[in-house]
Amino acid sequence: MGRRETPTKSTRGKPKGQAAPGGLVLRSYAAVVALALLTVGLLNLSFEPFGLWPMAYLALVPWLVLVCACESARRAYVFSYIVGAAFFASSIYWLFLVTTAGALVLVVIFAVHFPLMACPVRHLVRRRGWRLALVFPMIWVGSESIRSLFLLEFPWNLLGHSQHRLLAMIQISDLLGAFGVSFVVAAGNGAIADALLHRWGWPQSPRVSFVPPRPLPSLIVAGALVLMNVAYGVVQLQIGGRVQQVGPRIAIIQGNYPNYVDDHPELPTPRQRADRYLALLDAAEADHPDLFLLPETPWYMFLNKEFLDANPLRRSRWMYDSHECYAAFRERAMAYQAYVVTGSMSEVATPLDLRASERRYNSAFVFTPNGEAPQRYDKIHLVMIGEYVPFRFGPLRFVYLWINRMGPFYSEDFEYSLSAGTEFKTFQMTGADGKSYGFATPICYENVMPYVSRRFVLDDAGNKRCDFLLNLSNDGWFLHTAELPQHLAASVFRAIENRLGMARAVNTGISCFIDPDGRVHDVVTVNGRAVGPDVDGYRVASVKVDPRVTVYSRHGDWFAVSCAVLWGVFYLDYVVGRARRQRRKKGPAE
Secondary structure, eight states, rough: OOOOOOSSSOOTTTTTTOOOSEEEEBBBBBHHHHHHHHHHHHHHHHSTTOOOOOGTTTHHHHHHHHHHBBSSSHHHHHHHHHHHHHHHHHHTTGGGGHHHHHHHHHHHHHHHHHHHHHHHHHHHHHHHHOOHHHHHHHHHHHHHHHHHHHOOOOOOOGGGGGGGOHHHHTTTTHHHHHHHHHHHHHHHHHHHHHHHHHHHSSOOOOOOOOOOOHHHHHHHHHHHHHHHHHHHHHHHHHHHHHHHHEEEEEEEEEEOOOOOOOOOSSSSSSHHHHHEEEEEEHHHGOOOSSSEOOSSSSSSOOOOHHHHHOOOOOSSSSSOOOHHHHHHHHHHHHHSSEEEEEEEEEEETTOOOOOOOOEEEEEEEEOOTTTTOOEEEEOOSHHHTBOOTTTTTTTTHHHHHHHHHSSSTTTTTTTOOOOOOOOOOOOOEOOOOSOOOEEEOOOOGGGGGGHHHHHHHTTTTSOOOOOOOEEEEEGGGGTTHHHHHHHHHHHHHHHHHOOOOOEEEEEEEEOEEEETTEEEEEOOOOTTTSTTTTEEEEEEEEEEOOOOOOOOHHSSSHHHHHHHHEEEEEEEHHHHHHHHHHHHHHHHHH
């Protein structure tokens, strides 16, 4: 760390607020490495399982100083990539438990976002002299929107997710989505970085008469954003307390069965798993719920009529035949006069389709008290590599075959890629109070994807057709790691964005209820623990119903996409400015 020599001989007459001649310059590798490690550490502390939310307002400051003050632009970009790779690898380490290749691809691609952000940040500070408190939030949210809404579509550990416990702070999500909270937190990082750069010397003067921006306006802007955000949140919480109503009683059923890619003969058999789940369901009936909710594929079975009609009953002491599973759910729904919602596989034969002889789906089934055939929703947003391999059909099938061989579930005689559903389907139920309710069943990571939950909410006329969400998930693939609380943190924002109550039934946890204002309650715990190898059970509670139709439900991620466009404009300004400087350097020589 040092100061750059400048032609200025004296500081007399320097305008008030101007930094000393020669701005901050980072020449030492040790200083650069220390700042990079500090950002990675603080970012990880900000998110679950640590959940130290104040760290989120400081985490990106060391990286911003590194980017703006590093003597070499190339070094700044290289270390930015290292920061990105280290952060993503350490915060989603649990993904390596399932697919090392898939996790590496995700880390390698997402790490690129950091140097891509570093380019316009460095340019706007060093060449334009702009405040980070103003431009950095746009760049950061633009980057989050790209990795969340396009290409790999993985909105995990967004900066705003670090604030999921602060209800007043996150209510703005009903306007701008989780990205709005990220914007406010990023502005705080930018303001602190502005203050440090002013104190230590602005990294580079864009012109001789340049006066570094004073830190006070940056701090005021960031502080005002936080205060306005909290004020809006307090008002919305008060409104919600008046308009929210008590909905149907739901029993969430949680087993605790880790899943593994390879075989583990010592694990419980499907029949043992089924017996435990059904025993928990029967125990929960004592509280007279209107609906029983089981996780995504609590054990391996097929419940769709096409499969059952095509396959005869096969009894086994080791596993439940799908016909028996179907009968168990149907009989309980009728006996308890309640709805039973469970995850299951679906398989439909397609003998006339030359591309595949059958199609399989990850589905949710709704069994009704009147004993009719269950209704079904097929998961639309499938997880790449985990549930499908891209390019299965079409001219790039050779790429599919290559990737498929490296997949975690590859087998010579088994096609594990699923097909995606096509309809954002909602279901109707009647509660014990005689009222009719609409609900939807996002499966697994669908409740992480903002656009999925939003598509369930409104009908073609713009009226709210969905009163609450039932999230069925199986997080057993990630054992009892940080993935569980991180998944819950993302789920909180889906409830607020659309003002929908939510009930979650998750194999291995965390199963709970979430109110339309994001409050988490009635968590399935054992001895006060929500995560652990022996945590299973059930909870029965009423889901809250909120009649409000939000701006986010109507207009979606307009704010995040706008930030992405501005990020592109800033980057274009960097590219044009660099090209002009190159032409000026060549001019005299020519």
